[in-house]
Amino acid sequence: MTSRFRDPTGERFGLPSYPRGKAPAHLLTRRQLDAAGLRPGGQGVQGQVLWHSRRRGKPGVRAAYLYDVRLAVPKPRRRCCGEGAE
Numbered sequence: 058m059t060s061r062f063r064d065p066t067g068e069r070f071g072l073p074s075y076p077r078g079k080a081p082a083h084l085l086t087r088r089q090l091d092a093a094g095l096r097p098g099g100q101g102v103q104g105q106v107l108w109h110s111r112r113r114g115k116p117g118v119r120a121a122y123l124y125d126v127r128l129a130v131p132k133p134r135r136r137c138c139g140e141g142a143e
Contacts, residue, residue, distance in 0.1 A: 062107040062118075073104035075123075080106055084123035091132075098130035 064074040075081075084104050090096060104123040110116055 067104075070105070070107070072102060074107050075104065077106055077108045080104065080123055083126050085126050085129075086121045086123060090124060090126065090129055093126070093129075094132050095126065095129040096132050097124045098128060100124055100128045 060076070062070075062074050062076045063079070064070050067073045075084075085093070086106070087097070102122040103125045106121045106123060107118055110119045
């Protein structure tokens with residue numbers, strides 16, 4: 058089943074595609090970038106993770122887009138309560 062979604066060249070799906078848990082370590086989802094305090098920083102989608110949906114009423118294939126952590130930039134610091142405003 059996992060080999061069905063393996064397409065690292067992007068030939069079949071248009072983007073490099075990987076089964077769940079098999080993407081290269083330098084490619085992360087937005088949630089993973091967020092957890093690391095990073096954001097994509099203007100880069101385009103570098104790949105995708107594909108899997109069969111198990112959600113009731115939502116059959117088909119689901120996707121999570123991947124971004125290169127090496128091109129990601131730090132998230133801006135949040136200002137709170139007028140901090141820095143003088």
